Amino acid sequence: MPYTYEYPHPAVTVDGVVFGYDEADLKVLLIQRDQPPYRGKWALPGGFVDMNESLEAAARRELEEETGVTELYLEQLYTFGEPKRDPRERVISVAYYALVKLADHTVRAASDARNVAWFPVANLPALAFDHEEILDVALRRLKGKIRYEPIGFELLPEKFPLSELQRLYETILEQPLDKRNFRKKILSMGLLADTEEIQQDVAHRAARLYRFDEPSYRRLKKAGFNFEL
Amino acid sequence: MPYTYEYPHPAVTVDGVVFGYDEADLKVLLIQRDQPPYRGKWALPGGFVDMNESLEAAARRELEEETGVTELYLEQLYTFGEPKRDPRERVISVAYYALVKLADHTVRAASDARNVAWFPVANLPALAFDHEEILDVALRRLKGKIRYEPIGFELLPEKFPLSELQRLYETILEQPLDKRNFRKKILSMGLLADTEEIQQDVAHRAARLYRFDEPSYRRLKKAGFNFEL
DNA sequence: TCAAAAGTGTTAACCATACACCCATGC
DNA sequence: GCATGGGTGTATGGTTAACACTTTTGA
Numbered sequence: 290m291p292y293t294y295e296y297p298h299p300a301v302t303v304d305g306v307v308f309g310y311d312e313a314d315l316k317v318l319l320i321q322r323d324q325p326p327y328r329g330k331w332a333l334p335g336g337f338v339d340m341n342e343s344l345e346a347a348a349r350r351e352l353e354e355e356t357g358v359t360e361l362y363l364e365q366l367y368t369f370g371e372p373k374r375d376p377r378e379r380v381i382s383v384a385y386y387a388l389v390k391l392a393d394h395t396v397r398a399a400s401d402a403r404n405v406a407w408f409p410v411a412n413l414p415a416l417a418f419d420h421e422e423i424l425d426v427a428l429r430r431l432k433g434k435i436r437y438e439p440i441g442f443e444l445l446p447e448k449f450p451l452s453e454l455q456r457l458y459e460t461i462l463e464q465p466l467d468k469r470n471f472r473k474k475i476l477s478m479g480l481l482a483d484t485e486e487i488q489q490d491v492a493h494r495a496a497r498l499y500r501f502d503e504p505s506y507r508r509l510k511k512a513g514f515n516f517e518l
Numbered sequence: 519m520p521y522t523y524e525y526p527h528p529a530v531t532v533d534g535v536v537f538g539y540d541e542a543d544l545k546v547l548l549i550q551r552d553q554p555p556y557r558g559k560w561a562l563p564g565g566f567v568d569m570n571e572s573l574e575a576a577a578r579r580e581l582e583e584e585t586g587v588t589e590l591y592l593e594q595l596y597t598f599g600e601p602k603r604d605p606r607e608r609v610i611s612v613a614y615y616a617l618v619k620l621a622d623h624t625v626r627a628a629s630d631a632r633n634v635a636w637f638p639v640a641n642l643p644a645l646a647f648d649h650e651e652i653l654d655v656a657l658r659r660l661k662g663k664i665r666y667e668p669i670g671f672e673l674l675p676e677k678f679p680l681s682e683l684q685r686l687y688e689t690i691l692e693q694p695l696d697k698r699n700f701r702k703k704i705l706s707m708g709l710l711a712d713t714e715e716i717q718q719d720v721a722h723r724a725a726r727l728y729r730f731d732e733p734s735y736r737r738l739k740k741a742g743f744n745f746e747l
Numbered sequence: 748t749c750a751a752a753a754g755t756g757t758t759a760a761c762c763a764t765a766c767a768c769c770c771a772t773g774c
Numbered sequence: 775g776c777a778t779g780g781g782t783g784t785a786t787g788g789t790t791a792a793c794a795c796t797t798t799t800g801a
Contacts, residue, residue: 290527291521291522291524292524292526292527293521293522293523293800294521294522294523294527294529295521296521296529296566297521297569298521298523298527298529298530299527299530299567299569300523300527301527301530301599301610302634318523322554337525338528338599338610340526340528340601340608341601342601343600343601344597345600349603365596365639367594368573368597368612369526370530370612370771371566372569372570372571379528379569381567381573381610381612383597383599383610386790396701398543408788430601442796448542449607450778450780451780451781467764467765468781469765469766469782469783470763470764470765470778472781472782474763489774490773491772491778491779492772492773492774492777492778493772493773493777493778493779493780494770494771494772494773494778494780494781495771495772495780496779496780496781497780497781499630506706510799514778515764524771560792595761600797603772624783634794668774679752680753680754681752681753681754696792696793697754698754698755698756698792699754699790699791699792701754701755702755702756703790719800720750720752720800721751721752721754721799721800721801722752722753722798722799722800723751723754723797723799723800724752724753724754724798724799725752725753726753726754
C-alpha cells in the first residue's frame, strides 16, 4: 500500500458515452463488466485517470483500450461525484461523450475479453452504477448541441446523401422535419460540398453524396456565422 | 499520514466563479491567497471536497466559508485536471459558477482573514493557478446561457426597472440592444410581474419596477415555452 | 427650464412553415 | 410498370429590426 496522503483522496475515473449512428438508430457503446461490483451488468467504458495524463487523454486511452475506438469527436460532459455512487470507495467520475462514424469502427472485444457491443439508445439494458443518469445527461447534451453546432456530421460516413443527414436529425431530435425546408436550409449554409458522386447499389434513384466542408465552416464561423438547426 | 491507497489518487477540489452585477459592471468574487503557492495572488474561492459530501455541497460550503455568500444560483461548469495545474500535487478541480444578487451580499472577509473582493471582469488582476482559464470558460458559459435561460434575474435585485435588465444583457452580451424591441420582447413573454412600485430618489422620471415571476415561468415552460434572448 | 431617463408604434425586410408533384432507377 | 426514394418552388404568416419623439421628474 505505497500511496499515502495526509487527507483522504477520492479516486478519479473517466467514463465515456460513445454515440454511433446507423440507418436506423442512434446507438451507444457499452461493455459488460467481468468484475464485481455489478459483475455481468453492462456499463459505460471507463477507468482510472493516471497521475500524469490529462482528463481528456485518459478518456481517449480508456476508450481505445476497452473498445478499440479511436479518432473520435470527444467533449467533456459533466462530473459525477455523489458520495455513494460506487460501493467500493468514493469515486469522482469525469464523464465525456464521443461521436464516431459507425462504419469506420467495427468494435473489437477489449484486450481483457470483456464483451463490447452497440445498443440502440431507445432499447438499453439496465446499467451499472449511475450510468443511466450519465447517459441521460449525454443524450440531453447531444440533443441540445446538435442544433447549434455542426457535430452531426461526426456520426455520418465521410460522404452521405442529404436524406441520411435528415434522418439523423430526426432521430436525435425525435421529431420529423420537412424535406424541402431541411434541404433548403442546410444547403444555403454553404457547409456541404457536393462530392460529384452518387449512391451505389440502391434500388431507386441514386442520391448525390455530400461531405461536410470543414474549411468552409471555419471560414464562415470566423466571419460571424452561427450554425443553427 | 493515515490515508493510504493501493494506487495513487489525485486530490479533488471545487472552485467557484461567483458573478455579481451592479449598475455599471459584471463582477467576480476573488480571494487573496495567504499561503503558498501563489501567496498574495488573487484566486477563485475553493477548496477540497470532503469524503462525505457531494460536489455541489462542497462548492456551496466553500463559498460560504470563504466569502459569506449564500443562497445563490449554482451550476457545475467544467472540470479542470491538467497534470501540472497545481505545483504541489495532482489536483482535479470541479469548477462551479454562481450568480448572486450583489445588493444582498456584502461580502465579509473569510474566517481566516484572507481578503475577499469583487472585481469587474473587464479589469482583473493576474490570477493564481489556471484560474484565468476557468474564469474564461465561466464567462463564455454565462454569455451563452443567459440568452436561452432566464438566469439574468439571479444577478438583479428582487425588483428592478426594465432599463436595468437591458443594461445587464448589454453588459454580458457585449452588444447594444434596441430599447423598444427589448421591452416588447421581454414583456410579451409574460415572465415579468409589475410590482406597482416605482423607483425612489432618482433624478428623472421614476421607472416602474418589475419582478421575475417564477411560477409563471414554470407554467410556461411546462407548456413548451422556450425563453430566448 | 434643463437634463436625464422612461415610455411608446409602425413599417419593411426577412425567415419559417406548409404543402404536392415529377423524376430516375432497379427489380 | 411499379415501387422506392430523390429532387424541386411558391405563397403565407409571423418575427425581427430599424427607427424618433413625447413624458415625467428632480435639480
